[in-house]
Amino acid sequence: MLERFSVAAAAALPGPDWLRCRREGAAAALQGIGFPTAAEEVWRYSPVGEIRSALEQPKGVFPLPEASAERSGKSPPDCRSAAVESVLRRFGKSSGLGVIRNGEVVSVWVDPVAAEDGLEIVPLADAALSTTATDPGLGSVLAEAADDLPDAFGLLNDVFATAPLLVRVRAFARLEHPVLVVNLVDAASSGGVFPRLLVSVGEAAEAQVVDVVCSDSSLLSGTGGSGPLSDDMPSVSSATAHSTAHSAVQSSPQSALVLPVAEMSVGAGARLGYLSIQELDRRATAIANTAAVVGKQGYLNVGLVAVGGSYARLRTDCSLAGRGATGDISAMYFADGSQIHDFRTFQNHVAADTTSNLLFVGAVDDDARSIYSGLIRVGEQARGTDAEQTNRVLKLADGVWAESVPNLEIENNDVRCAHATSVGPIDEAQRFYLESRGVPPEAAERLIVDGYFGEVARRLPVAGLAESMRGLVSAKLHDRHEVPADDLMSADDLTSADGEVPAVDLTSAGDLTSAEGE
């Protein structure tokens, strides 16, 4: 079983010794725990069965990275592709840039000023970089935060991440602009993709990192800043866009399996803003792990924006390990068509006087599903913990399904923990208020949904991106109103759901009702 992920296979992959060592360890651990099944509660809504059988086929739909000779045979893709350009345009100035295509580092650039201030972007496995090879510390920084990857997919990343990228910010450094990491997944090619990012922010340093995972073609649906793609870029047709998560994995040879791991290590008194944007196309399956450790008086602000994927799961672990550490986590997501968005969060209060504030805001439309499951865990030593967890889901259609499961695990009495969850349709009173000012139903709905994401958008790290991220999410609502007649019908139905005036009575409502009255 799982021969493709055997210890021997892992050891045969290219890279420096320390990395191969890690891979062997991860492969052994993977063999130990085996693959999960959908029968396990935490994987209940995921297509793990399909993923597994695809991975186990001798010539699976996910060709995994193989020997270095083969890889070097491919010419490196041009990093100045239209997709990268459009991402760069959206984010404006940056302190540094890492471009990764299908899990392989394509290019790395650091602004000279930022380099002087103390920013390094290091492809950890690149033997060509002599500093990497000779820096004995680099091997150990990997898994600084994600030392104990929680599931088989995290371990798969550990085995197959051939090009981990380190973003390191020197103690006391302050970066003026965000660091951008762009992970491109070719929409037209199939494959397992294993992006691995480690962000390490030294004592009292300040930095922001934007981590974009997108299909090359998905940038078409980006916000105002994104430009047109060149003609040879494949685009996703709306027909394929609506295939289900399960059949996408089984029947489409072109769906990617993306298994990213992002680790963050925030030093004492340091401040890190980390914004993750998931814009994969609708055929891709993504199972991502994000793990962070925050030191004494450190502050981590995590923002998660998710719009893509067929099945897209994101687990976030935030460990407040130093006294007085703070971890804020905000997410905005929008699932439509037959997408499934699945979020798992862990606010781990390890040290005393730690604070966490979590706000997830999502919308589900058409036949989509969303799952939110969050745990606030307060350890024995974590007296004075202040933890909040809120998940709000807006149901935009009758066919949607959303689950929200908050959990608490508290081992200390001197704490304040609060959680709140709400799942429901657009508020009728709000809709009426806007309509009573002459705003038509579609526009009212757009305003309300836009507004619904307003608070969480403002909380996202990286100032100046709030509007663009809100636009990215509510762009889905605009798309919705452009398509099929039956969709439009359902929008109308919504507005007159409790309609005093049924459609047939439009011309003679007065007569009909008065007849009734007499």
Added chain:
Amino acid sequence: MSELLVEGLMVRAGGEIILRGVDLCVRGGEVHAVMGPNGSGKSTLAHVLMGRSGYEVMGGRASLNGVDLLALSPFERAQAGLFLAMQHPTEVPGVSLADLLAEALRASAPGAEKLLAERLAVEAEVLGVPAELLERPVNVDFSGGEQKRGEALQLAVLRPAVAVLDEIDSGLDIDALRHVSRRIERAATEEGLGVLAITHFSRLLSELHADRVHILMRGRIAASGGPELADELERDGYERWSQPEEVAVSLGRLSRRR
């Protein structure tokens, strides 16, 4: 000239008949006050004219400039020239007054949103609405006074033909009430706005001067008169119009009357 015409309006809500045949005619430039005790149907009248869900029109008509309002959805009624200033304006998280008005103007006529900036600046000044309030989510954490000024501001910017004011005076201090009343009176005299002001107390009428006063009791207009009717009401209370035989009025009789 604008004309809001309500004839024999009969409305049921929650299984109960609330309006039992209301007749009103409000023309452009006129200010009408509808007064009545709690439960007389004042708010129902306001909501049903704007088309809020949860009310069943059992009979009667309501038209604005000859357009059958009851056949329209709420936004169409607004576009036809009707405005409702709500007693408890709804909080809409994340949607600012400015955004809301831009969208409403855009929907009213192509390019109309270009008028927004100038109108907003002028009207906010007149109504004492701080600029900061325009960018805040509408009605969210607004004080009672801010809510009502906000409603009046929307009225002033959107320039409807007829405005229904549902307890515009509640929550307003005397200065704010004066600001709001003067702006509305000016809209009536200078811009030809027709006003249907629904209120509990005659206090409003000392600031907003009504041409006609109607007393709504148990779902019908029990009396109509000039401004002096409000004074009588102030002196005698509603008792006088609350005659016991009116309580058991039958549907049949109302229909014939209409």
